Amino acid sequence: MEQRRSQIVELVNSRGSISFAQLKEAFPSVSEMTLRTDLKALDQARRVVRVHGGVKSVEQVIGTDDLLSRRSARNAGAKQRIAEKAAALLRPNSTLFLDSGSTATAVARCLPDEPMLIYTSGLTCAAELARLEKPRVALPGGTLNRFSMSVCGIQSVLELGGINFDWFFLGVTSYSPDTGFTCGVEEEARLKQAVLRRAERTAVLLDRSKIGLKSTFHICGLPEVDFIVSDGELPQGFLQACAENGVTVI
Numbered sequence: 001m002e003q004r005r006s007q008i009v010e011l012v013n014s015r016g017s018i019s020f021a022q023l024k025e026a027f028p029s030v031s032e033m034t035l036r037t038d039l040k041a042l043d044q045a046r047r048v049v050r051v052h053g054g055v056k057s058v059e060q061v062i063g064t065d066d067l068l069s070r071r072s073a074r075n076a077g078a079k080q081r082i083a084e085k086a087a088a089l090l091r092p093n094s095t096l097f098l099d100s101g102s103t104a105t106a107v108a109r110c111l112p113d114e115p116m117l118i119y120t121s122g123l124t125c126a127a128e129l130a131r132l133e134k135p136r137v138a139l140p141g142g143t144l145n146r147f148s149m150s151v152c153g154i155q156s157v158l159e160l161g162g163i164n165f166d167w168f169f170l171g172v173t174s175y176s177p178d179t180g181f182t183c184g185v186e187e188e189a190r191l192k193q194a195v196l197r198r199a200e201r202t203a204v205l206l207d208r209s210k211i212g213l214k215s216t217f218h219i220c221g222l223p224e225v226d227f228i229v230s231d232g233e234l235p236q237g238f239l240q241a242c243a244e245n246g247v248t249v250i
Helices: 002-015 020-026 032-044 058-062 076-089 102-110 123-129 154-160 186-198 236-244
Strands: 017-019 048-051 054-057 095-098 117-120 136-138 143-145 150-152 165-171 174-176 180-183 199-206 217-220 227-230
Touching: 002 017, 002 020, 002 032, 002 048, 002 054, 017 020, 020 032, 020 054, 032 048, 032 054, 076 102, 076 199, 076 227, 095 102, 102 123, 102 165, 102 199, 117 123, 150 186, 154 186, 165 186, 180 186, 186 199, 186 217
Parallel strands: 095 117, 095 165, 117 136, 165 199, 199 227
Antiparallel strands: 017 054, 048 054, 143 150, 174 180, 180 217
16 A cells, blocks of 8 residues: 555656646556545645645645655755755855745855855855855745745845845756746745846746746746756757757756
8 A cells, every 4th residue: 555655746846736637547456545645744734735636746836845855855966966056156245036945055055265245035045155154145025935944925025125236146947948947836936937027137046857847936037047957967859948948958
């Protein structure tokens, strides 16, 4: 039973969301009643989220990085590679908005102790940045998302509306050619869009696992960003799309 439920979670996470009919096709030897019992148990354990007619991955529903404690353990090597590349982009006296999430937290851990102004919506990012003496670190006001340990909301958007950033390190839940970069929380998407409008350069923190997935709320399209900071394992089709849109992949 546990093996089957783990397989269900893996399937849902790989697709982002599936209908109950698709789930039955994937497990043809399992009765409908058993599958519904599985989904109820997985939903109660917060491993998936049941919705009308199907099921969604947790990250599709509660934000850029779902339960941060779980995401931090996934693709740790990829996150570290991305973090080191992103940190190398910055120069002293830069103004940076560092998004929330486990990859952004890894970036905060890699930043050098240089004079900078760093805004972040991630509480875990701020905690990592507290070790540094020279940067000035600020958090916008807003509402706490206790799952991703971040703040967002209209207060954040209004506060950041008058600030110009040299860099925006953007975290996303997913990317597909049809929907662009997306996340699972509307308030987070609005905050990201507000910072995007104020940033001279935007770099998306992106590993291969997020390519080909779709989340509910649109952030921006590929032509609206300047850099993709990657784990070095992005699919060729996506790399070609970046080249066609003048986006630098590092």
